[in-house]
Amino acid sequence: xxxxxxxxxxxxxxxxxxxxxxxxxxxxxxxxxxxxxxxxxxxxxxxxxxxxxxxxxxxxxxxxxxxxxxxxxxxxxxxxxxxxxxxxxxxxxxxxxxxxxxxxxxxxxxxxxxxxxxxxxxxxxxxxxxxxxxxxxxxxxxxxxxxxxxxxxxxxxxxxxxxxxxxxxxxxxxxxxxxxxxxxxxxxxxxxxxxxxxxxxxxxxxxxxxxxxxxxxxxxxxxxxxxxxxxxxxxxxxxxxxxxxxxxxxxxxxxxxxxxxxxxxxxxx
Numbered sequence: 001x002x003x004x005x006x007x008x009x010x011x012x013x014x015x016x017x018x019x020x021x022x023x024x025x026x027x028x029x030x031x032x033x034x035x036x037x038x039x040x041x042x043x044x045x046x047x048x049x050x051x052x053x054x055x056x057x058x059x060x061x062x063x064x065x066x067x068x069x070x071x072x073x074x075x076x077x078x079x080x081x082x083x084x085x086x087x088x089x090x091x092x093x094x095x096x097x098x099x100x101x102x103x104x105x106x107x108x109x110x111x112x113x114x115x116x117x118x119x120x121x122x123x124x125x126x127x128x129x130x131x132x133x134x135x136x137x138x139x140x141x142x143x144x145x146x147x148x149x150x151x152x153x154x155x156x157x158x159x160x161x162x163x164x165x166x167x168x169x170x171x172x173x174x175x176x177x178x179x180x181x182x183x184x185x186x187x188x189x190x191x192x193x194x195x196x197x198x199x200x201x202x203x204x205x206x207x208x209x210x211x212x213x214x215x216x217x218x219x220x221x222x223x224x225x226x227x228x229x230x231x232x233x234x235x236x237x238x239x240x241x242x243x244x245x246x247x248x249x250x251x252x253x254x255x256x257x258x259x260x261x262x263x264x265x266x267x268x269x
Contacts, residue, residue: 001031007041011049026052026066054078058085098145101220120214121232126207126245126263131171131187132159133200139181145219148172151186158199159190166190170248171204207245210263211238218255219246222262229264241265 021027029039138147167189215225244264
């Protein structure tokens, strides 16, 4: 048997924690000296301690840990819980990283107020383009990334299954969703006949007049270019006629090297 100090060292936990687990009934000592009150543990109890710590680190409360252990959770079940928790944490980390990038983009827009690069805006006609697309709904622009990414992944799978070779240009655009939120269209240029059989292929109408600007960088940093368009539109006597299209001209593995053209439909104010 091990003293509580020795057992704590082997389990890589504190003596105070072991006393707490004893008090709550999660992990009782194998033997308590009736004369001194000293606690003693066996090496076999490390297995239960490992389960307690693993479940606690997965985010379960001590009450939940007790209930799970009482049901004799297996190693395979613990592994499945770990994989699930790992996926949740990775998603949370990705969301937090994306939010930091958005805050940085917002800060850059604040810093550049009064000196937006509106000289980079070009007014032009945008011809019709044929795309294959999938759609989804997001509550707001802060959550477009988690929606549009999977849409493009699924679109790629469906194009491959249909034996269709897409072009190199992605075209995404947005509409107000009927029940609130934003309807996201994730499209890519194709040269096949229009259809709507699980893989929608359609011709996007031409834009008679669009204020356009080329954005270089990840989509999370798009804000500065979008607001540069807004300043140009107002300063030159136009008004917006809808959401801008986002035309992905270059999409290398490094997202910071992406090149995207924003095409915002405008009319004379």
